[in-house]
Amino acid sequence: MALNIKRPNGTEDVTPKNIYKWHTIEKIAKETAAGYGFKEIRIPTFENTELFQRSVGETTDVVQKEMYSVIAKETKFTLRPEGTAGTIRAMMQNGILNEAMPQKVYYILSCFRHERPQAGRLREFHQFGVEMAGSQLPSADADIILMANDIINNLGIKNVELKINSIGCPKCRAEYHKALKAFFEDKKDSLCETCHSRLEKNPMRILDCKSPVCSEIAQSAPLITDYLCPECREHFKKLKSYLDNLDIKYTVDPKIVRGLDYYTKTVFEFVSTDIGAQGTICGGGRYDGLIGQLGGQQTPALGFAMGLERLILTMENQGCRFEEDKNCMLYIAPMDESVTSFAMKLAKSLRDEGFWVEYDTVGRGLKSQMKYSDKLGAAFTMVLGDNEVNSGSAKLKNMKSGEEITISLDDTFIQKFSNIAVNEMFSEVFE
Ligand code: ATP
Ligand code: MG
Numbered sequence: 001m002a003l004n005i006k007r008p009n010g011t012e013d014v015t016p017k018n019i020y021k022w023h024t025i026e027k028i029a030k031e032t033a034a035g036y037g038f039k040e041i042r043i044p045t046f047e048n049t050e051l052f053q054r055s056v057g058e059t060t061d062v063v064q065k066e067m068y069s070v071i072a073k074e075t076k077f078t079l080r081p082e083g084t085a086g087t088i089r090a091m092m093q094n095g096i097l098n099e100a101m102p103q104k105v106y107y108i109l110s111c112f113r114h115e116r117p118q119a120g121r122l123r124e125f126h127q128f129g130v131e132m133a134g135s136q137l138p139s140a141d142a143d144i145i146l147m148a149n150d151i152i153n154n155l156g157i158k159n160v161e162l163k164i165n166s167i168g169c170p171k172c173r174a175e176y177h178k179a180l181k182a183f184f185e186d187k188k189d190s191l192c193e194t195c196h197s198r199l200e201k202n203p204m205r206i207l208d209c210k211s212p213v214c215s216e217i218a219q220s221a222p223l224i225t226d227y228l229c230p231e232c233r234e235h236f237k238k239l240k241s242y243l244d245n246l247d248i249k250y251t252v253d254p255k256i257v258r259g260l261d262y263y264t265k266t267v268f269e270f271v272s273t274d275i276g277a278q279g280t281i282c283g284g285g286r287y288d289g290l291i292g293q294l295g296g297q298q299t300p301a302l303g304f305a306m307g308l309e310r311l312i313l314t315m316e317n318q319g320c321r322f323e324e325d326k327n328c329m330l331y332i333a334p335m336d337e338s339v340t341s342f343a344m345k346l347a348k349s350l351r352d353e354g355f356w357v358e359y360d361t362v363g364r365g366l367k368s369q370m371k372y373s374d375k376l377g378a379a380f381t382m383v384l385g386d387n388e389v390n391s392g393s394a395k396l397k398n399m400k401s402g403e404e405i406t407i408s409l410d411d412t413f414i415q416k417f418s419n420i421a422v423n424e425m426f427s428e429v430f431e
Contacts, residue, residue, distance in 0.1 A: 010115070010123030012309070021312050024322040025155060026108055029128045029306070032151045033106045036143065038130055041105040043086040049076040055085040055290055057261025059202040064194075066113040079112035082260065083129040083305055084287070091133060092296045101134025101299075108308075120278030120310050129305035133291065136300035138235050141266045141286060142242035148282050148304050149248055152270060155311065156320040160281065163253040164243075164268040166236040167204070168228050170289065176227040177203050187217050207257045223254040235265055262287040266302065272314045281314060282306040329421050331373035332359040335366055335385035342389050349414055355421060374399070379424050382407075398424070 007013060014022055030040070049069050056062050068079040080086050087107060090096075096103050108128050115121055128151075132144055145162070152160055168176065180203035184191065188199065191206065195214050198205040207218050228236065243250055250268075258267045267285035275281075284304025292298040315322065330350060332343045343359040350357045358376060360369050366383065373381045381397050388394040388409070396407045396417070407416055 010117035020325045021322045025308055025311055028154045029151050032154055033130060036147045038104040038106045041087055041090060041107050043090045046077045046079050047086050049078040051085050051089055052078055055262050059198060059205050060259060060261055062113060066115055068112045081113045082111055083107050083109050083127055084131060084303055087131050088290060097133055097296060097299055102132050103134055104132045106130040120275055120313055122309060126308040127305040128308060129303060131301060131303035133299050133301040138238040141239045141302060144302055144304060145268060146246060148270060155315060157314050158318055159273045161271045162250040163256055164250050165253055165256040166228055166232055166265050167224050167257055167263055167267055168232045169264050172227050172229040172232055176224050179222040183221050190217060204257050208259055225254045232265055239266060258283060258285060262290040264288045274317045275313045281310045326356055328358055328376040328378040329355040330357045331376060331378035331381045333366060333369040333381060333383045334360055339384045339389050343384050353414060353418055
C-alpha cells in the first residue's frame with residue numbers, strides 16, 4: 001500500500017543516509033563557537049505572536065506574509081520564523097542579562113516561514129545562530145564576524161564574499177528616512193502595493209523589496225552610509241579597521257539593509273557564489289534597541305544566523321569533506337539460535353568499548369547473514385557455532401583482505417579485538 005500523505009511543500013526529511021552531513025556541520029559550528037565562549041541555549045518552537053511582531057517588525061515580509069500562526073485556546077502563537085527574538089526573550093526571562101556581560105549563546109533550531117519553496121529556500125529550514133549581549137564596542141562586531149568566518153573556513157567552504165554595511169542608529173535613521181521618503185515620493189505610482197504602505201511606515205523596507213520594478217527604482221536611492229551620525233560612522237570605521245587588521249576580506253555594500261527590523265549599526269552577510277540565487281549562507285548584525293524594545297533594560301547586542309541547508313548545498317557543490325559516520329566493525333553470525341545468547345554478550349562487551357557491532361536478529365541463514373554483513377560494510381565477521389563456543393575460540397575474518405585469524409573468546413578477547421580493530425582503522429586512514 002502506498003502512503004498517499006506526503007510531507008508538506010517546502011519541508012525536507014533528513015534520512016539516516018544523509019545525517020552525517022548535518023552532524024559534521026553541527027559539530028564544527030559548536031566547537032568553533034565554544035572557542036569564542038558561546039554556550040548552547042534551547043528555546044521553544046513557538047512563542048506568543050506578539051514577540052515577533054514587536055521584534056522582527058510589523059512592516060517586514062516575515063511578519064506580514066510569512067508567519068505560521070495559530071489561535072489556541074484564545075491565545076495567538078507563532079512558529080518561530082527566526083531565532084533571535086525567542087533567544088533574547090529567554091535571556092531576559094531567565095535573568096541571563098543580569099549576569100556579567102557579555103553573555104554569549106548559540107542555538108541550532110528550525111525556523112518556519114511561508115515562502116515560495118525553491119532550491120535553498122524552504123518553509124521549514126534550520127539555522128545555527130549566535131547572540132551576544134552587553135557590548136556596544138565595534139570589537140564585539142569584529143569578534144562575531146570573525147567567528148562566522150571561522151565556521152565557514154572550518155567547514156572548508158570557499159568562494160564566499162563578506163558584505164558589510166552600517167544602517168545607523170535611530171538618530172541617523174530619522175534623517176535617512178526623510179531622504180528616502182523624498183526620493184520615493186515622486187516615483188510612488190511605480191512602486192508595488194506593499195511598498196506604498198512601506199513608504200509611510202518604514203521606507204527602508206523598500207530597499208529590501210524583491211519586486212523587479214521596486215529594486216530597479218531603489219538602485220539610485222540615497223545611501224544610508226551618507227547619513228550616518230558621527231558615532232555610527234566612527235563605529236563602522238573602527239570595525240573596518242579591525243577586519244583589516246585580521247586580514248578578513250570584505251566589501252562595503254550600502255544596499256544591505258537585512259529583512260528584519262531590529263538591526264542597528266553593523267549588518268553583514270556572507271554570500272556564496274556557488275549555490276545560485278539563494279546564496280546568502282549567513283546573515284547578521286547589531287540590534288542595540290531590541291532588548292529595550294521588549295521591555296528590558298537597554299542592552300546592546302548582536303548576532304548572526306547561518307542557514308544549515310544552504311551550508312550543506314554549498315559544501316556539496318564544492319566537494320567539501322564531511323565527517324563520515326563510524327563503520328560497522330564486526331558482524332557476528334550465529335549458526336543457530338542456541339548461540340545467540342553468547343553472540344549477544346560478546347557484542348555487548350565490544351559495544352561497551354565504543355565499537356559498532358551487529359549480530360543476527362532476523363533469523364537469516366548463514367549465507368544470507370554473510371551477504372547482509374557485506375551490505376553493512378562490516379570490517380570483520382565472525383561465525384559462531386556450538387564448536388566455537390565450546391572450544392572457546394573462533395575465526396575472525398578481515399572482510400577486505402580475506403585474511404582469517406583465530407581469536408580466543410576468553411578474557412583476552414576484548415583487548416585483542418580492540419587492537420586489531422584500531423590497526424584496521426589506521427590502515428584505512430593511511431590508504
Ligand atoms: P534571504 O535574503 O535569503 O531571504 P533572510 O535575510 O530572510 O535571507 P535571515 O532572516 O537573516 O535571512 O536568516 C539567516 C539565514 O537563514 C539566511 O542567511 C539563510 O542562510 C537562512 N534562510 C533564511 N530564510 C531561509 C529559507 N526560507 N530557507 C532556507 N534558508 C533560509
Ligand atoms: Mg528572507
